[in-house]
Amino acid sequence: MSIMNKLRRHSNILVYIVLGIGAVSMIFPFFWMMSTSLKTPYEAVQFPPTMLPSQIDLSNYSEAWSKVNFGRYFLNTIFMALSTLAGVLITSILAAYAFARLDFLGREILFVGMLAVMMIPMPVYIVPGYLILMKFGWIDTYYALIVPWTANVFSIFLLRQHFKTIPKDLYDAAVIDGYSDLGFLFKVVVPLSKPALATISIFSIIGSWNSFLWPLVVTNSDSIRPVQVGLAYFIQEQSTNYTLLMAASTFVVLPLIVLFFIAQKQIIASYARSGLKD
Amino acid sequence: MYSRRKLFIKGMLFLFPALIIIIIFRFTPILYALRISFYNWGIAGSKGFVGFNNYLSVLQDSEFWIALSNTFWYVITVVPGVVILSLFIAVLLNQNLKVKGLFRTAYFLPVVTSIIAISIVWKWIYHPRIGVANYFLQIIGLDPLLWLDEPRGVFEMIFQRKLPLFFKGPSLALFSLSIMTIWKSLGYNIIIFLAGLQNIPNHYYESASIDGASAWQAFKHLTLPLLSPTTFYVIMMTTIISFQVFAPVWMMTGPPPGGPLGTTNVVVYYLFDKAFNFLKYGYATAVAFILFIIVLALTILQKRFGEKNVHYE
Numbered sequence: 001m002s003i004m005n006k007l008r009r010h011s012n013i014l015v016y017i018v019l020g021i022g023a024v025s026m027i028f029p030f031f032w033m034m035s036t037s038l039k040t041p042y043e044a045v046q047f048p049p050t051m052l053p054s055q056i057d058l059s060n061y062s063e064a065w066s067k068v069n070f071g072r073y074f075l076n077t078i079f080m081a082l083s084t085l086a087g088v089l090i091t092s093i094l095a096a097y098a099f100a101r102l103d104f105l106g107r108e109i110l111f112v113g114m115l116a117v118m119m120i121p122m123p124v125y126i127v128p129g130y131l132i133l134m135k136f137g138w139i140d141t142y143y144a145l146i147v148p149w150t151a152n153v154f155s156i157f158l159l160r161q162h163f164k165t166i167p168k169d170l171y172d173a174a175v176i177d178g179y180s181d182l183g184f185l186f187k188v189v190v191p192l193s194k195p196a197l198a199t200i201s202i203f204s205i206i207g208s209w210n211s212f213l214w215p216l217v218v219t220n221s222d223s224i225r226p227v228q229v230g231l232a233y234f235i236q237e238q239s240t241n242y243t244l245l246m247a248a249s250t251f252v253v254l255p256l257i258v259l260f261f262i263a264q265k266q267i268i269a270s271y272a273r274s275g276l277k278d
Numbered sequence: 279m280y281s282r283r284k285l286f287i288k289g290m291l292f293l294f295p296a297l298i299i300i301i302i303f304r305f306t307p308i309l310y311a312l313r314i315s316f317y318n319w320g321i322a323g324s325k326g327f328v329g330f331n332n333y334l335s336v337l338q339d340s341e342f343w344i345a346l347s348n349t350f351w352y353v354i355t356v357v358p359g360v361v362i363l364s365l366f367i368a369v370l371l372n373q374n375l376k377v378k379g380l381f382r383t384a385y386f387l388p389v390v391t392s393i394i395a396i397s398i399v400w401k402w403i404y405h406p407r408i409g410v411a412n413y414f415l416q417i418i419g420l421d422p423l424l425w426l427d428e429p430r431g432v433f434e435m436i437f438q439r440k441l442p443l444f445f446k447g448p449s450l451a452l453f454s455l456s457i458m459t460i461w462k463s464l465g466y467n468i469i470i471f472l473a474g475l476q477n478i479p480n481h482y483y484e485s486a487s488i489d490g491a492s493a494w495q496a497f498k499h500l501t502l503p504l505l506s507p508t509t510f511y512v513i514m515m516t517t518i519i520s521f522q523v524f525a526p527v528w529m530m531t532g533p534p535p536g537g538p539l540g541t542t543n544v545v546v547y548y549l550f551d552k553a554f555n556f557l558k559y560g561y562a563t564a565v566a567f568i569l570f571i572i573v574l575a576l577t578i579l580q581k582r583f584g585e586k587n588v589h590y591e
Binding site: 015016018019022023025026027029030032033036045046047048049087090091092094095097098099102103104105106107110114117119120121122123124125126127128129130131132147148150151153156181206209210212213217228231232235242245246249250252253256257259260261264267268271272 | 282285286288289290292293294295296297299300302303304305306307308310311314367370371373375380381382383384385386387388389390391392393394395396398399400402403405407408410413416461464465466469470472473518521522524525528529545546549550553554559562563566567569570573574
C-alpha cells in the first residue's frame with residue numbers, strides 16, 4: 001500500500017473538510033457579488049447583512065446596464081477580442097512555421113531576440129507605447145486597442161514547439177504531392193495543431209476580455225471603451241451604490257465564467273501547459 | 279531544393295507580419311523609453327538632455343522609496359502565501375478524490391475573472407462599516423477592522439504598540455490587497471503544481487512506503503525535492519507578476535489611490551501617477567527601468583540561489 005493510500009485512509013474526511021472550506025472561500029466572493037446584486041439598495045446596506053436577498057430584485061441589472069453604455073462596451077470588447085484573435089492566429093501560425101520548419105539564415109538570432117522581449121515587464125511599455133500611438137494619431141481609436149496585440153511572442157513560441165513535433169516525413173510527402181509551404185502549412189500542419197491553436201485562442205480571448213491598463217491609457221472617449229475600462233469608470237461614478245456595482249460586475253464576469261464552464265478541460269489544460277515552457 | 283537566398287526571403291515573408299508588429303510595438307518602445315528616460319520629456323516632447331538626472335531624482339524621492347518598500351511588502355506577503363497554499367491544496371487534490379473536478383473548478387474560477395470586477399467585489403467585502411468581512415469577525419467574537427482604510431502596520435496591530443519603520447510590517451490596507459491577490463492566483467498555481475505532481479512516478483512512493491517512511495517524510499524527502507523545478511517556476515513567476523501590481527491599488531484604495539497615508543502606493547502606481555497626472559514622461563520611464571532592473575536582479579538572484587536547491591532529475 002502506498003503512502004498516499006495510507007494517508008487517504010486515515011485522513012480522508014479531514015482532506016474533504018479542508019478542501020471544502022477552501023473551496024467555499026474561493027466561491028464566496030462570487031456568491032456575495034450575486035447576492036448583493038439581487039438585493040434592494042436598502043437591504044444591501046443592513047448590518048448584520050442577510051446572506052440571501054429576502055426578495056429577488058432584478059432592477060439593479062437593468063439600471064446598471066442602462067446607466068452607462070454597457071452594450072457599447074460589450075460590442076467594443078467583442079470586436080477587439082475577435083480582431084486581436086484573428087491577428088494573433090495569422091501572425092503566430094506563419095511565424096511559428098518559419099521558426100519550426102524553414103532553416104534560413106538568422107533564424108536563431110531572431111528567435112532569441114523575440115524571446116528576450118518577453119522579459120520586459122508591461123509597465124515599461126506604458127509611456128513609450130502611448131507616445132508612439134500618439135505619433136500615429138491612433139490614440140482613442142480601435143487600432144490602438146487591437147494592432148499592438150496582434151502578435152504575441154508567447155503564442156509563437158507555444159505553436160513553434162508544437163509544429164516541431166510534426167514529423168518531417170509528412171513535409172517530404174507533401175512536397176512530392178506538389179504542396180507549397182503555405183499549402184502544407186494550412187492543409188496539413190494547422191489541422192494537426194488544433195489543441196495548440198485552441199490554447200492560443202483561449203489566452204487571446206481571456207487576455208482581450210480582461211485587458212485593462214493598456215485600454216485605460218490609450219482610450220479617452222466613452223464610445224470606444226472596452227468593458228473593463230467602462231466598468232472601472234462606472235465604479236468611480238457610482239462609488240457607493242454597491243447593488244449597481246455588483247450587478248455590473250456580475251454581467252462583466254459572466255461571459256468568461258460561462259466560457260470557462262463550457263471549455264473547462266481545455267482552459268485548465270491550456271494554463272497547465274503555459275507553465276511547462278522551460 | 280531552394281537556394282539559401284530564396285530560403286531567407288521565404289523565411290522573412292513568413293515572419294513579416296509578426297516581425298513588423300513586434301518591432302514597432304515591442305522593440306521600438308523599449309529603445310524609445312530608454313531614450314526618453316535621459317531627457318526632460320513632457321507633454322510637448324523633449325525639453326533637453328538631462329543624463330542620469332531622472333534616475334537620480336527618482337532615487338532621491340522619498341515617495342519612490344515608500345512605494346518600493348510597499349511593493350516589497352506586497353511581494354513578500356503574496357509569494358509565500360501563494361506558494362505554500364497552492365502547494366498544500368495541490369497535494370491534497372492529487373489524490374483520487376471523488377469530487378476532484380468540482381474542487382478544481384472552484385479554485386480555478388477566480389483566475390479567469392477580471393481583476394476590475396474582482397477588486398470592487400473585495401472592496402465591498404472589506405467595507406469598514408457594513409462589509410461582510412467584519413460580519414464574520416463579529417460572529418467569531420473579534421473586533422471589526424478598517425481593512426482598506428487602515429494605515430497601521432499589521433505588526434503594530436498584532437503587538438498593539440507603535441513600531442519603527444520596517445518593523446511595522448505592511449499596512450492592513452496593503453495586506454488586504456495581498457489576501458485578495460493570493461485568493462485570485464491560487465487556482466493557476468494549483469494547476470501548475472498538480473501538473474508537476476503528476477510527473478512524479480508513483481513507484482517512488484511505493485518504495486518509500488516499503489522502507490517505512492511516513493507521509494510527512496515522503497512529502498519532505500520525495501515530493502518537495504522532485505517538485506522543486508515547479509516550485510521554482512511558481513516563485514519566479516509570482517514574484518515577477520507581483521512586482522507589477524497596479525489595478526487593485528487603482529481600484530480599491532484611496533481616493534487618491536495609494537492611500538491611506540500612502541501605505542498602498544506601489545511602484546507601478548507611482549509610475550502611472552507621474553506619467554499621466556504629472557505628465558513627467560522622462561521621469562516615469564526612468565521609474566519603469568529602475569523597476570525592470572530590480573526585477574531582473576531578483577530573477578538572477580533567485581536563479582543563482584534556486585539552482586543550488588533545485589533538483590532536476
